[in-house]
Amino acid sequence: MSELKHTALGLTDDQVLEMYRYMLLARKIDERMWLLNRAGKIPFVISCQGQEGIQVGAAFALDREKDWLCPYYRDLGMVLAFGQTARDNMLSAFAKKEDPNSGGRQMPGHYGDHRYRILSGSSPVTTQVLHAVGIAYAGKLEKKDHVVLTTCGEGSSNQGDWHEACNFAGVHNLPVIFMVENNKYAISVPLTKQVAGGDIAARAKGYGFPGVKVDGNNPLEVYQAVKEAAERARSGQGPTLIEAVSYRLVPHSSDDDDRTYRSSEEVEEARKVDSLVVFKKYLMDHELLTEEKDQEIVAKIMQEINEATEYAEKASYPAPEDLYKHVYA
Amino acid sequence: MSELKHTALGLTDDQVLEMYRYMLLARKIDERMWLLNRAGKIPFVISCQGQEGIQVGAAFALDREKDWLCPYYRDLGMVLAFGQTARDNMLSAFAKKEDPNSGGRQMPGHYGDHRYRILSGSSPVTTQVLHAVGIAYAGKLEKKDHVVLTTCGEGSSNQGDWHEACNFAGVHNLPVIFMVENNKYAISVPLTKQVAGGDIAARAKGYGFPGVKVDGNNPLEVYQAVKEAAERARSGQGPTLIEAVSYRLVPHSSDDDDRTYRSSEEVEEARKVDSLVVFKKYLMDHELLTEEKDQEIVAKIMQEINEATEYAEKASYPAPEDLYKHVYA
Amino acid sequence: MPVMSYIDAVTLALKEEMERDSKVFVLGEDVGVRGGVFRATVGLYEQFGEDRVLDTPLTESAIVGVAIGAAAYGLRPVAEMQFADFIMPAVNQIISEASKLRYRSNGNWECPLVIRAPYGGGVHGALYHSQSVEKIFTGVPGLKIVMPASPYDVKGLLKAAIRDNDPVLFFEHKRCYRAIKEEVPLEDYTVPIGKAAVKREGTDVTVISYGLTLHYSLEAAKSLEQEGIDVHVLDLRTLVPLDKEAILEATAKTGKVLIIHEDNKTGGFAGEVASVIAEEAFFELDAPIRRLCGPDVPAMPYSPILEKEFMLTPEKIATAIRELAEF
Amino acid sequence: MPVMSYIDAVTLALKEEMERDSKVFVLGEDVGVRGGVFRATVGLYEQFGEDRVLDTPLTESAIVGVAIGAAAYGLRPVAEMQFADFIMPAVNQIISEASKLRYRSNGNWECPLVIRAPYGGGVHGALYHSQSVEKIFTGVPGLKIVMPASPYDVKGLLKAAIRDNDPVLFFEHKRCYRAIKEEVPLEDYTVPIGKAAVKREGTDVTVISYGLTLHYSLEAAKSLEQEGIDVHVLDLRTLVPLDKEAILEATAKTGKVLIIHEDNKTGGFAGEVASVIAEEAFFELDAPIRRLCGPDVPAMPYSPILEKEFMLTPEKIATAIRELAEF
Ligand SMILES: Cc1ncc(C[n+]2csc(CCOP(=O)(O)OP(=O)(O)O)c2C)c(N)n1
Ligand SMILES: Cc1ncc(C[n+]2csc(CCOP(=O)(O)OP(=O)(O)O)c2C)c(N)n1
Ligand SMILES: [Mg+2]
Numbered sequence A, B: 001m002s003e004l005k006h007t008a009l010g011l012t013d014d015q016v017l018e019m020y021r022y023m024l025l026a027r028k029i030d031e032r033m034w035l036l037n038r039a040g041k042i043p044f045v046i047s048c049q050g051q052e053g054i055q056v057g058a059a060f061a062l063d064r065e066k067d068w069l070c071p072y073y074r075d076l077g078m079v080l081a082f083g084q085t086a087r088d089n090m091l092s093a094f095a096k097k098e099d100p101n102s103g104g105r106q107m108p109g110h111y112g113d114h115r116y117r118i119l120s121g122s123s124p125v126t127t128q129v130l131h132a133v134g135i136a137y138a139g140k141l142e143k144k145d146h147v148v149l150t151t152c153g154e155g156s157s158n159q160g161d162w163h164e165a166c167n168f169a170g171v172h173n174l175p176v177i178f179m180v181e182n183n184k185y186a187i188s189v190p191l192t193k194q195v196a197g198g199d200i201a202a203r204a205k206g207y208g209f210p211g212v213k214v215d216g217n218n219p220l221e222v223y224q225a226v227k228e229a230a231e232r233a234r235s236g237q238g239p240t241l242i243e244a245v246s247y248r249l250v251p252h253s254s255d256d257d258d259r260t261y262r263s264s265e266e267v268e269e270a271r272k273v274d275s276l277v278v279f280k281k282y283l284m285d286h287e288l289l290t291e292e293k294d295q296e297i298v299a300k301i302m303q304e305i306n307e308a309t310e311y312a313e314k315a316s317y318p319a320p321e322d323l324y325k326h327v328y329a
Numbered sequence C, D: 001m002p003v004m005s006y007i008d009a010v011t012l013a014l015k016e017e018m019e020r021d022s023k024v025f026v027l028g029e030d031v032g033v034r035g036g037v038f039r040a041t042v043g044l045y046e047q048f049g050e051d052r053v054l055d056t057p058l059t060e061s062a063i064v065g066v067a068i069g070a071a072a073y074g075l076r077p078v079a080e081m082q083f084a085d086f087i088m089p090a091v092n093q094i095i096s097e098a099s100k101l102r103y104r105s106n107g108n109w110e111c112p113l114v115i116r117a118p119y120g121g122g123v124h125g126a127l128y129h130s131q132s133v134e135k136i137f138t139g140v141p142g143l144k145i146v147m148p149a150s151p152y153d154v155k156g157l158l159k160a161a162i163r164d165n166d167p168v169l170f171f172e173h174k175r176c177y178r179a180i181k182e183e184v185p186l187e188d189y190t191v192p193i194g195k196a197a198v199k200r201e202g203t204d205v206t207v208i209s210y211g212l213t214l215h216y217s218l219e220a221a222k223s224l225e226q227e228g229i230d231v232h233v234l235d236l237r238t239l240v241p242l243d244k245e246a247i248l249e250a251t252a253k254t255g256k257v258l259i260i261h262e263d264n265k266t267g268g269f270a271g272e273v274a275s276v277i278a279e280e281a282f283f284e285l286d287a288p289i290r291r292l293c294g295p296d297v298p299a300m301p302y303s304p305i306l307e308k309e310f311m312l313t314p315e316k317i318a319t320a321i322r323e324l325a326e327f
């Protein structure tokens, strides 16, 4: 990990431990979902694994009482840091009525929560990037000072909507942060066959606003970049593009088999620099964490997840007649 | 005009005179169309005026026996240089059956001519930019060495399709030239409200290929840029983006009134650096043209246009039953 | 009560709603300084400023996508598509996003968005400035689709659309813009979305239509009076949600139904109307249900001969009514 | 003759056409190394190389737009949309460009393009991996729309689509991919686009369907045998151009028609079929024309309870047939 120090960034010891806890919580929820999927209890998982450092680092750099998120399907760490719980996400995984994202209507990973200003998302990639610009524009019209963070994968950043969003936000100098979580693959298609030039951050120049590339395995580096971007946004200096580079540690989804397109060696290499590994080491090096304390944190998280799983499994499904609700107001 | 010399670019005296003739031909056809429109004889005109230097400069830099065009509605100068005639375009303006672009089905300016490898275009802007990439890809598959030039306006370059096209061509290193004819307005919306950052050429960097900005009022500068781009493309070095800056000297179309959004002073200023003015001066300065010779050229062009107008006006319309033809093969 | 054109009713509705509610704003290509290429937003930029009458970049997906974000936030955007033909780049945002935001969030989010789009032919607009595009959207639950024929309805329905809490596609026939005039109150009123209107009572043949062809149908009905053919004319006004009750009633009046629209026949909305009748009013019918629509060609050509061949006219409509009356 | 699954018939058709004609190539997301997320293109990358089995960036408009350019040039691209739900970003290229290229150029250009897209629900795919999207395109002249129900037809129709000189949308029901198997010849053959097929002869009620619900209809018909209800079943196979003759014949067989599809009812294609019957076979009818379709909600939810409520089943179909038989 780089020489970046949390104290220099204005983060307290408690805050970085809290960041670590959210990263772990996300990871452990995700792992549990895979188990549930393989046990035939839930039909689908799409993972945050490998990107928790980006997600939690970014969330902590925002004002979590005021700012808005238009996230994408891997942003479990981000929505947890904004307020969702293990239970919320288990309810969603089990497609139960109480699922706050969609009442069991959408697949897991399709976040949306009015309580925390997380706009409901869909499956077609990149549409949310324009919604973020709209929320930013609304803020301008209503003279609010919220910032909007929107994310997508590096594959998704090639969609036309992404270009239109960056251009629109650039023209109107809106308080949006465009973050691309570059995990090197879009399902089976690697970065080189996906992103011309390979440098997503470089695209910002074409819209007249700054673009930065950060190590997504280092939550502090992400924090720093998003913090700066949020300050620029809030003070009327317009959008920023952040490319956060990491790796997708597991298959694309529970329906994927990643052995058909990448080697296990490559994945193993990436595991060594996994943000959880790296950040844990940072905290231990700085004597904020011990193995013992780590185990305590994990134990508490596991209890939370166990309870959430149990609750969600027992919770009721929507009723058949719920199908017909909420088509119109 | 810059110090660029046609001889240094490998252009003969005859060739530059020929370029000038095409620019004049385009201008004069366009002017005639406005007259016909104002006289109530044709319902619609969309103009090349102000962009002839770009169009003819670019066309001359290509192999007009082999290369392909996916042009946009202002590219009259370009399609003339590729082989279309005043008569072809008058047939189109009058919506007559013999119109080679569409048999009178499309508005004027919607070029398409198999004879000259000009792909049929539509009205929704920027769709053609992807078709150009497809033709380039076909060339790669078929081991042909054609280059494809596609153009659009600066407003249109903000459409999602433009981004997707640049990215696709960049990933596959295809022989396409993306040329943006920046005439400073998209109907009433000026560059500053249209293009974030204002620098279209800068966008190329985000796709890993070169982007250049040229003075579109100088056909030699355009020629040079397109020549280099075509050489790159043909030798397997991939796409180039060219932003050619000029000005739209007339209203957006015969349905527009540009006095509602720009001053006549601004237009008058632009007229002074009109490519036709500038290039004529260049040719006179280099003693390739005299006023007398110029008048001869104009006279010949006017005769051509008169004949074309007369022919087109008299030509027959499609028959009512033609409406039902060519829906399917 | 002033006599007003169809397009002036659009402008007036926008102005009144923007005055009434500061959350309403307009966005689109050339809607600001230029007041719209058809001048539908004329004067609004001067009155409400550039932030509420926003000239956007030339990007329809962004216009709709940004509007969706703003609507979800709580504003009431009115987006203009310069021509209905150019709504296509925004289809993903409309169908995947706007129509499903409420449903997918189990009612936790909503999308009070209006998309205005001038459509229709007979204006020498050629293939891409003449299309009727309603059929792309009429089968998408979550959207409402309004297609008024006359100035009074334009004002009342546009105001209703702006106040509606769901996304509304508001299609304005370009040929009606300046050709159709009538008295329009300067007072505030709305016309309910989802209600058809009987435009003429008759006993021989029922015509169901909307938009420009509604006027042609009324003309045809008038011309058939002297032949003793008494035509009942229903203006759908809203396609979704569809006023089935009015359709069934209108069917029962005559037992012979002719459905008319400018959009092409196969896959057009007349099919939905005919099916509702064939399913729910079958025993009221005395004759096959007829559809008179634009021909099944990709779009209306530029050449005046071809445009004329494509367009419906009062004469073509009268012929079809006569045939059905004589059936 | 080997027994083959629906998806294997897709793969075989692609392979045979690529062997036959070097102008045929495949492009889409994950179609190369991965062989497609459903494995429809498995083995093609290895056999034909990466240039003819092209992994594209994640950009549907580009996939279709690039394919249109290549098709206009003279190649025969077969583009895959990973899920039919994700065809929406490509709607502009499909409707404004592919469908109109021939028409707008007065026949001087053509667009021999196939777009394959897996559609349909019952696979726990939730709102955006379950939709039927045919209704967006069935009203667009210039496109052909093929929706096979069984492996034999898949192979024959996909080959016909690839050899067709017009753009063809080829929709494959995901639930059929591995569930539906039958004998498929290894020899070259095509099934003509635009021809429906009688799947069962009957005298009491006519069912017209396509895709997954065709199989459910056959199951329902079988289960009704013992009740003495004799069902006639027509598989449309192609929606555009529509085999009207077959529809009118099938109507005449029984006088009672039930049209079934998974796509939602309002604005769905059943409306077109019903209207054709109400217009052209009115006097053959002994009962109202019925439509049994997906409900009018934006899409199929994830929760198994809701998915089940959305999906048609042989039981729901049997009930509807029974009702009509008893009418
Ligand atoms: C418009 C659209 N096309 C295709 C898909 C199917 N799909 C889902 S995720 C995905 C890959 C996304 O890759 P990337 O953007 O890099 O994000 P990552 O999954 O790697 O985080 C694809 C092709 C989709 N969801 N939406
Ligand atoms: C998709 C789409 N939206 C809107 C239009 C209407 N329209 C035609 S030209 C134009 C402005 C184009 O501006 P620019 O790209 O700068 O090209 P210019 O006309 O200035 O050469 C607009 C908005 C269109 N043709 N297509
Ligand atoms: Mg990725």
Ligand SMILES: [Mg+2]
Binding pocket: B153, B154, B155, B181, B182, B183, B184, B185, B186, B187
């Ligand atoms: Mg311009």
